[in-house]
Amino acid sequence: MKQLTERERMAKRLxxxxxxxxxxxxxxxxxxxxxxxxxxxxxxxxxxxxxxxPVGVNIxxxxxxxxxxxxxxxxxxxxxxxxxxxxxxRVCPQERQxxxxxxxxxxxxxxxxxxxxxxxxxxxLANNVxxxxxxxxxxxxxAVVGSGPASIVVASDxxxxxxxxxxxxxSHMAGGVLVYGIPEFRLPKEIVRKEVHRLKELGVxxxxxxxxxxxxxxxxxxxxxxxxxxxxxxxxPKFLNVPGENLLNVYTANEFLTRxxxxxxxRFPEYDTPLHVGKRVAVIGAGNTAMDSVRTAKRLGAxxxxxxxxxxRQEIPARAEEVLNAEEEGIKFEFLLEPIELLSNxxxxxxxxxxxxxxxxxxxxxxxxxxxxxxxxxKLDVDxxxxxxxxxPNPSLKIGTNGLDTDDMGxxxxxxxxxxxxxxxxxxxxxxxxxxxxxxAMGWGRRASTAINEDLSVR
Amino acid sequence: MFKVNExxxxxxxxxxxxEIIIFAPMVSRAAKAGxxxxxxxxxxxxxxxxxxxxxxxxxxxxxxxxxxxxLTTLKxxxxxxxxxxxxxxxxxGNPVSELNSSTIILVGGGVGVPAIYPIARSLSRNNTVISxxxxxxxxxxxxxxxxxxxxxxxxxxxxxxxxxxxxxxxDALRELLDSGRKADAVWVIGPAMMMKACSEVTRPxxxxxxASLNSITVCGSGMCGACRVSVGGKTKYTxxxxxxxxxxxxxWDELILRxxxxxxxxxxxxxxxxxxxxx
Numbered sequence: 001m002k003q004l005t006e007r008e009r010m011a012k013r014l015x016x017x018x019x020x021x022x023x024x025x026x027x028x029x030x031x032x033x034x035x036x037x038x039x040x041x042x043x044x045x046x047x048x049x050x051x052x053x054p055v056g057v058n059i060x061x062x063x064x065x066x067x068x069x070x071x072x073x074x075x076x077x078x079x080x081x082x083x084x085x086x087x088x089x090r091v092c093p094q095e096r097q098x099x100x101x102x103x104x105x106x107x108x109x110x111x112x113x114x115x116x117x118x119x120x121x122x123x124x125l126a127n128n129v130x131x132x133x134x135x136x137x138x139x140x141x142x143a144v145v146g147s148g149p150a151s152i153v154v155a156s157d158x159x160x161x162x163x164x165x166x167x168x169x170x171s172h173m174a175g176g177v178l179v180y181g182i183p184e185f186r187l188p189k190e191i192v193r194k195e196v197h198r199l200k201e202l203g204v205x206x207x208x209x210x211x212x213x214x215x216x217x218x219x220x221x222x223x224x225x226x227x228x229x230x231x232x233x234x235x236x237p238k239f240l241n242v243p244g245e246n247l248l249n250v251y252t253a254n255e256f257l258t259r260x261x262x263x264x265x266x267r268f269p270e271y272d273t274p275l276h277v278g279k280r281v282a283v284i285g286a287g288n289t290a291m292d293s294v295r296t297a298k299r300l301g302a303x304x305x306x307x308x309x310x311x312x313r314q315e316i317p318a319r320a321e322e323v324l325n326a327e328e329e330g331i332k333f334e335f336l337l338e339p340i341e342l343l344s345n346x347x348x349x350x351x352x353x354x355x356x357x358x359x360x361x362x363x364x365x366x367x368x369x370x371x372x373x374x375x376x377x378x379k380l381d382v383d384x385x386x387x388x389x390x391x392x393p394n395p396s397l398k399i400g401t402n403g404l405d406t407d408d409m410g411x412x413x414x415x416x417x418x419x420x421x422x423x424x425x426x427x428x429x430x431x432x433x434x435x436x437x438x439x440x441a442m443g444w445g446r447r448a449s450t451a452i453n454e455d456l457s458v459r
Numbered sequence: 460m461f462k463v464n465e466x467x468x469x470x471x472x473x474x475x476x477x478e479i480i481i482f483a484p485m486v487s488r489a490a491k492a493g494x495x496x497x498x499x500x501x502x503x504x505x506x507x508x509x510x511x512x513x514x515x516x517x518x519x520x521x522x523x524x525x526x527x528x529x530l531t532t533l534k535x536x537x538x539x540x541x542x543x544x545x546x547x548x549x550x551x552g553n554p555v556s557e558l559n560s561s562t563i564i565l566v567g568g569g570v571g572v573p574a575i576y577p578i579a580r581s582l583s584r585n586n587t588v589i590s591x592x593x594x595x596x597x598x599x600x601x602x603x604x605x606x607x608x609x610x611x612x613x614x615x616x617x618x619x620x621x622x623x624x625x626x627x628x629x630d631a632l633r634e635l636l637d638s639g640r641k642a643d644a645v646w647v648i649g650p651a652m653m654m655k656a657c658s659e660v661t662r663p664x665x666x667x668x669x670a671s672l673n674s675i676t677v678c679g680s681g682m683c684g685a686c687r688v689s690v691g692g693k694t695k696y697t698x699x700x701x702x703x704x705x706x707x708x709x710x711w712d713e714l715i716l717r718x719x720x721x722x723x724x725x726x727x728x729x730x731x732x733x734x735x736x737x738x
Contacts, residue, residue: 274724
């Protein structure tokens with residue numbers, strides 16, 4: 001494989017410009033780029049990429065159709081497996097999924113599958129590609145709880161099969177983590193809005209402002225509908241549990257991102273929701289949520305925006321592309337540090353973090369290295385702290401009171417197809433796995449919709 | 460038929476205080492005393508929690524009482540009958556704790572008085588309810604009749620003594636307890652300072668005291684942690700774990716601090732709104 005062609009790269013806006021606004025960072029392939037990349041060194045293709053796709057997209061077929069310029073057909077086939085390519089093309093950690101399995105990955109030049117998927121999705125949205133088949137109602141009703149990645153897949157799958165779908169969302173906008181969590185510069189809300197609009201075109205009835213658990217219980221839904229899908233996610237923030245966590249200007253990443261994204265706090269006072277961003281902002285954690293938070297803080301005027309992570313660079317769990325983007329934008333990284341106290345000069349507002357220096361040691365019973373305190377501490381002066389140290393399953397369903405089996409972390413127990421301990425009730429996404437990616441949640445949605453259709457067909 | 464989130468009635472209760480009835484059948488069918496809703500007046504608005512004051516499951520409406528002191532409440536108060544709110548969701552939070560055959564003192568301050576109404580109504584079925592309702596002066600009295608209908612006894616206090624007893628609700632509460640009245644539990648709802656003062660009054664008597672907290676809330680469903688409070692040294696979500704907490708365990712100073720987190724922004728946004736409305 002000596003004469004491999006170079007990868008096509010998506011054009012990106014210059015960091016100096018992009019840190020001043022919330023417009024999208026990556027600009028997507030041009031048509032020429034998409035065709036070139038889809039056919040690049042195709043003679044080596046072993047279709048191994050498919051092993052890495054949680055929803056089983058026939059990637060070689062997509063590449064072939066794109067290379068032929070047949071984008072509409074590529075889209076129609078793609079959405080049978082991945083219904084929202086404009087979204088997953090942007091947010092999937094491809095380097096750990098399809099692209100990792102590409103034969104060209106060994107040479108460091110895997111096909112840019114994510115960028116091609118995004119191109120196909122964007123092309124279809126821009127050209128307003130409509131559903132072809134007319135849907136024949138089958139007379140069965142399914143309630144879908146939540147409107148995030150898992151739920152939108154269940155709704156779109158079952159609506160196409162003729163089910164009548166009521167989707168219940170507590171918030172004022174459908175999309176779940178796609179609208180409250182992932183920032184505009186990584187996933188424009190206009191794209192989510194268009195994809196949600198496609199759901200409505202399929203006949204899905206989206207009911208906003210309905211908190212299932214209090215406004216209506218899972219039991220009531222189970223009696224009223226032929227099946228219920230619970231896709232309420234894991235967005236209940238974990239705290240650091242260190243002194244000073246409730247000082248002013250200490251945010252959970254979810255509060256910070258919700259204020260910024262969903263409530264458009266970055267446009268205060270045009271929008272009513274305020275948010276504080278100081279000059280030196282520390283984000284605790286190094287997952288995707290941390291990257292989203294730190295880059296949002298930078299855009300909101302932080303002179304220094306720093307990621308503080310208890311492990312080292314190698315263990316960063318965030319999507320590689322976003323770590324790269326963050327570095328380009330001048331985000332600083334501090335490794336092997338764990339907060340033990342948030343400090344304040346005036347007992348009101350956070351002014352610094354007391355940190356324990358950590359070290360990595362070999363661990364026999366764990367895949368990755370264990371991290372342990374060294375006993376030495378240090379201090380970091382900051383005026384804003386954002387904690388992004390993980391999530392627990394959403395508590396709003398009051399799952400425990402509904403007779404649903406859960407594990408000790410509060411996640412709903414399901415079989416391999418998303419069936420819960422209650423007949424007719426299914427679950428998928430982060431409420432089942434704890435924390436996963438958008439596409440993993442979509443994969444669960446697909447499994448559950450398949451199970452629902454199978455179970456209701458034999459009934 | 461009415462539109463969902465349509466304002467059905469609006470009534471001025473006192474200067475700057477309005478009672479608003481909204482068509483919200485999904486909320487009214489499940490509402491319980493002690494719960495709240497979250498509203499947005501318009502697409503650009505903030506998400507703001509409001510205590511459910513009354514509701515009718517059969518007619519599909521809910522009632523809230525607002526004090527027009529901030530941007531959202533002013534916007535809400537300026538909405539006319541027939542207009543709709545951009546967003547309204549609920550009910551959120553846990554219903555009020557249930558008690559039987561007890562003597563209960565409910566303390567409400569200012570616009571906190573309507574908030575004790577559903578609690579009084581719920582608890583008065585199986586308990587003896589004494590309500591202490593406090594206001595600035597005789598002109599700011601509201602919900603006196605409503606509270607009277609669901610209480611066995613009502614004590615009015617005004618800061619200036621222009622009606623009822625002179626002094627704060629905490630003074631009236633102290634007098635009542637000092638006079639030897641026995642109570643099994645006390646509920647306090649109102650401004651944080653007032654709830655703090657009342658909880659200090661009941662502490663030496665070791666009477667179980669509940670407060671319904673009014674933390675700054677964004678999501679209302681346990682997703683953001685904006686509403687977090689320290690209760691008994693542990694961090695709790697007001698929206699999911701509350702809004703009712705053991706008043707003797709609440710870190711009041713922290714709550715008061717956090718309630719003031721956006722004082723400057725709130726002033727700025729309010730000023731901008733008033734200027735624009737004037738033009």
